[in-house]
Amino acid sequence: MSEIPEHLLKRSKAAKSKATGKPAEADAPAADTAASTAVTAATPATAAAVVPTADLPYLDPEPEPSKPTPEYIKAYTSRKKIPFWAMPVVLAAPVWAYGLAGTLQQPETEDPLVVESAEIYVAAGCAGCHGANGGGGSGYQLSDGEVLQTFPEAIDMMVHVARGSGAINGEAYGAERTDGNRRVSGTLGQMPAQLNALTQEELELVIYHERATLSGEDMSTEANAEWAEHVREAAESGAETEIDFDFLLACANPNFTPGATGEGSDDPENRPCPGPHSTEEAE
Ligand code: HEC
Incomplete structure (x- = not known):
C-alpha cells in the first residue's frame, strides 16, 4: 500500500x-475515549x-464558496415534472383503471338508479334514434337541457313518450321553448308509442335518465330528490306495473299535454301522481 x-x-x-x-491535535486523545474506541478500534x-x-x-x-444557483437550474428544479397538458390523462388514469376493474360500463358511478336507467334507454331503443348521449339523430336532441325546455314537468313527458307522436299528429305539445315556439307533433317524424312496450317503472326510469343524466336536471330540489328516491325504490322492488294512461292524463298539465284533464289523482294519499310534485300540486 x-x-x-x-x-x-x-x-x-x-x-x-x-x-x-474539534482541533486537529485533539484527534489522537479523542480516539482514547470510550465512544470513539468502540467505533474505530472495534471495526x-x-x-x-x-x-x-x-x-x-x-x-x-480550497472548497469554493457555493455559487448562486444558475437561473436555468432553478427553473429546472422548480418545474412541475408532469407537463400541464398531460394532466387530464394523468388524473383520469385512476378513474379509467377503476372502470376497467369494475363493470366497464359506467366507470363514473355505481348508483343503480343511474346505471339501470341508462340501460333501459338503450334497451328500449331510445338511444338508436336520439343518440347514445341524447345528442339527437332521427329524433330530437334530449341532452343539454333540450328536453327540459319542452317538458318542464316529468309527468307531461311521460304522457308524450307513452302515447308517441302519431296519436296527436299536428297538435302542439309541451311548453313554449326559448325560441318562443311549442313543438308540433309529427314535425320531425314519428316518436313510437311506448304504452305497451314499457312498464310504469321502466317509463319513469328512462325519463329519469333523459332528464337527470342526459339533460342535467337539478335533482337536488326536494320534489326531484323525492321522485328519484321513488324511481330507485320502484326499480329495486322489481315491480312491473302496467302504464295506466288515463291516470297519466289526469295528472298531466292541460297547458302542455293535449287531452290532459288536470284532475290529478283521486287518491293522492295512496296513489300520488307519478313524477316530482310539490305538496300544493297534490290537492
Ligand atoms: C324510431 C326512432 C325513435 C325511437 C326508438 C324513440 N324516439 Fe323519441 N322521438 C323520435 C322522433 C322522430 C321524435 C320527434 C317526433 C315528432 O316530430 O313529433 C321523437 C320525440 C321524442 C321526444 C320529444 C322531445 C321534444 O323535445 O319534443 C321525447 C321526450 C322522446 N322522443 C323520448 C324517447 C324515449 C324515452 C324513447 C325510448 C323509450 C324514444 N324517444 C324512442 C324518434 C324515436
Whole structure:
C-alpha cells in the first residue's frame, strides 16, 4: 500500500477538524475515549473504508464558496415534472383503471338508479334514434337541457313518450321553448308509442335518465330528490306495473299535454301522481 503523502494527511486532518469542530491535535486523545474506541478500534476494517470517503472532499485544496444557483437550474428544479397538458390523462388514469376493474360500463358511478336507467334507454331503443348521449339523430336532441325546455314537468313527458307522436299528429305539445315556439307533433317524424312496450317503472326510469343524466336536471330540489328516491325504490322492488294512461292524463298539465284533464289523482294519499310534485300540486 502506498504511503499517503504527509502534506495531504495534514490537510485532511485540518479539514476534518473544521468539519467536526474539534482541533486537529485533539484527534489522537479523542480516539482514547470510550465512544470513539468502540467505533474505530472495534471495526478497523469499516473505519478504514469510511475514512477515505469521509476525507476525500477535504483533499480538494480550497472548497469554493457555493455559487448562486444558475437561473436555468432553478427553473429546472422548480418545474412541475408532469407537463400541464398531460394532466387530464394523468388524473383520469385512476378513474379509467377503476372502470376497467369494475363493470366497464359506467366507470363514473355505481348508483343503480343511474346505471339501470341508462340501460333501459338503450334497451328500449331510445338511444338508436336520439343518440347514445341524447345528442339527437332521427329524433330530437334530449341532452343539454333540450328536453327540459319542452317538458318542464316529468309527468307531461311521460304522457308524450307513452302515447308517441302519431296519436296527436299536428297538435302542439309541451311548453313554449326559448325560441318562443311549442313543438308540433309529427314535425320531425314519428316518436313510437311506448304504452305497451314499457312498464310504469321502466317509463319513469328512462325519463329519469333523459332528464337527470342526459339533460342535467337539478335533482337536488326536494320534489326531484323525492321522485328519484321513488324511481330507485320502484326499480329495486322489481315491480312491473302496467302504464295506466288515463291516470297519466289526469295528472298531466292541460297547458302542455293535449287531452290532459288536470284532475290529478283521486287518491293522492295512496296513489300520488307519478313524477316530482310539490305538496300544493297534490290537492
Ligand atoms: C324510431 C326512432 C325513435 C325511437 C326508438 C324513440 N324516439 Fe323519441 N322521438 C323520435 C322522433 C322522430 C321524435 C320527434 C317526433 C315528432 O316530430 O313529433 C321523437 C320525440 C321524442 C321526444 C320529444 C322531445 C321534444 O323535445 O319534443 C321525447 C321526450 C322522446 N322522443 C323520448 C324517447 C324515449 C324515452 C324513447 C325510448 C323509450 C324514444 N324517444 C324512442 C324518434 C324515436
